[in-house]
Amino acid sequence: MNLASGLYQDRASPLHRLPAGLKVLALVALGTAVFVIPDWQILLAILAAVMVLYGVARFSPQILWAQIRPLLWLLVVFFAVQLWLNDWQAGLVVVTRLAIVVLFAALVTLTTRVSVMLEALERAMQPLRFMGVNPEKIGLAFSLVLRFIPVIATVSHDVREAQNARGLNRNMLALTVPLIIRTLKMADDVADAIEARSYDSE
Amino acid sequence: MNTRDIVYIALFASLMAILGLFPPFTMPFTGAPITVQSAGAMLAGALLGARCGALSVVLFLVLVALGLPLLAGGQGGFGVFLGPTGGFLLGWAVSAFVIGYLIDKFQDYLNGLSVVAIIAFGGIVVLYGLGNAWVAVAVDISYWQATVASVPFMIGDALKVFAVTGLTLAVRRTYPEGLRA
Known part of the structure; x- marks a missing residue:
């Protein structure tokens, strides 16, 4: 376990250079959006777009696979449950939704240093000073x-x-x-x- | 909040990170992994009290969210919170608070039985109440179905309740002056 760098993977990419706050806000926006979109076709398109972003960040397909692997058996189970209760479209919606959010969140983590994230957090907490924090x-x-x-x-x-x-x-x-x-x-x-x-x- | 509180909060957050390094034990038959880490949340509540216990869990979770691979199995980042089991992670903080509150409230009546009851309530009833609701929303199944699916994990947590009770009583007996709760 390398604590200094955490899960961060250094690459020379535009995504690595974006400010941490912006990436976190994008994550919040995307996380909200996928939960209100009920259409599996749109969700699949978003998933494809997130996968393209891994290429933009110069990550190999192995890194992409490593992000989704720990979740894989859960996704299979969820798909099976939906297939049994509803239909395959509902299963696809649930599975792509989770895959999008987890992959994008992992992308934010992989492209942002822990120290940069910590600084962004400290800045974000400054307004809370008036609330006694x-x-x-x-x-x-x-x-x-x-x-x-x-x-x-x-x-x-x-x-x-x-x-x-x-x-x-x-x-x-x-x-x-x-x-x-x-x-x-x-x-x-x-x-x-x-x-x-x-x-x-x- | 004085310096001592901050140090206790920080040290227990570090302790939770270290507990993630203990190799997980896999349940026979069900295959559900049991990590010592979630016992860390119960312990934080039982030994640090409601406020400090919950804050140390929150501190630990924020560090995980910022991208440190501190969860058992080297996981971390925002993804683990947005995934289907995210509710359990946030539930750790709530269960630490509930356990700390109850331990403090019944501190004159603490024995093996009452501590088991308190930790089981906070660590299983409250934790699964929240965690299963999250699973139900994330996966679009009913609350009841989520509860049934979580039963194998509850067996593991029941074992942890007894382990944490033993730990809590042992630590309270051996080092009473170091307790916050």
């Missing part, structure tokens, strides 16, 4: 998570090794209780450390 606090929470995932992964590894030595490596409770308690203890230390550096949370 503090974007800096949320920013702190985000950076803490990104910093602590590798730290907790190390703790998890240590616990696993220690319980392995005791022959408890198949015992879920023996693996998770120490992990959680060490996380809670770490939280106290980190909070003290942040406050000792005069971080003002108010």
Whole structure:
């Protein structure tokens, strides 16, 4: 798992250069549109257009396939259910709808860096300041998570090794209780450390 | 919300990400995957309380939406929310809130039985109530059909309810000073 880059795939394409906010808005618009369009022919045309966009973003067909593969058996089941309850047109509507939304959402994720997305989110939250939301606090929470995932992964590894030595490596409770308690203890230390550096949370 | 709350929220969000690395266990006969990750939402509610628990789940989900492959199996991005199981992801936050609220409300009466009941209510009744509604809309089937289809997964979640109850009671016993709820 590469945390710094996430699911982002670097390519030189116009889609990669578009601002993150615009891509997210397009996703919202498309997501709404496909749920009000009941016609399978129009939906199939949209699906084809989304697939063309993968080409525009210079992604290989393998990447496109990798996005839809985890969903494949669900789509087959949904199609079968619709076929059984209604007819094949209804099945096609349901399946293409889901495929469009999932493929387009994956496209947004694949073409936008996590850091760029995070910046866009922080900008989008600025107006919420008047409602009592503090974007800096949320920013702190985000950076803490990104910093602590590798730290907790190390703790998890240590616990696993220690319980392995005791022959408890198949015992879920023996693996998770120490992990959680060490996380809670770490939280106290980190909070003290942040406050000792005069971080003002108010 | 003080610094301590923010740190707890962030650390539990990280913990949920780590739980996604535990290999999923596949149920015999049904083939439904059971991941430890959804137990993370129940735990966040049970140990951090309603507000912090729900916020840590929300923080985790926002990071997933931003494109980090944190869900079990390395999934992430906006797509997972818009897919048929998106309702369950949002449901995690609600179930963490409900569990945290109930644990706090009945904190003088906590024993194995009451904690099982609370976590089962939040982690199964509330979660599937929301998740199945989403499935029904996304796939255009009736609510009842969605509920029937989700039964194999409920078996897995029932196992998680017992595991999380054991964890909650064990952590409350061993480290009472570290609890928020």
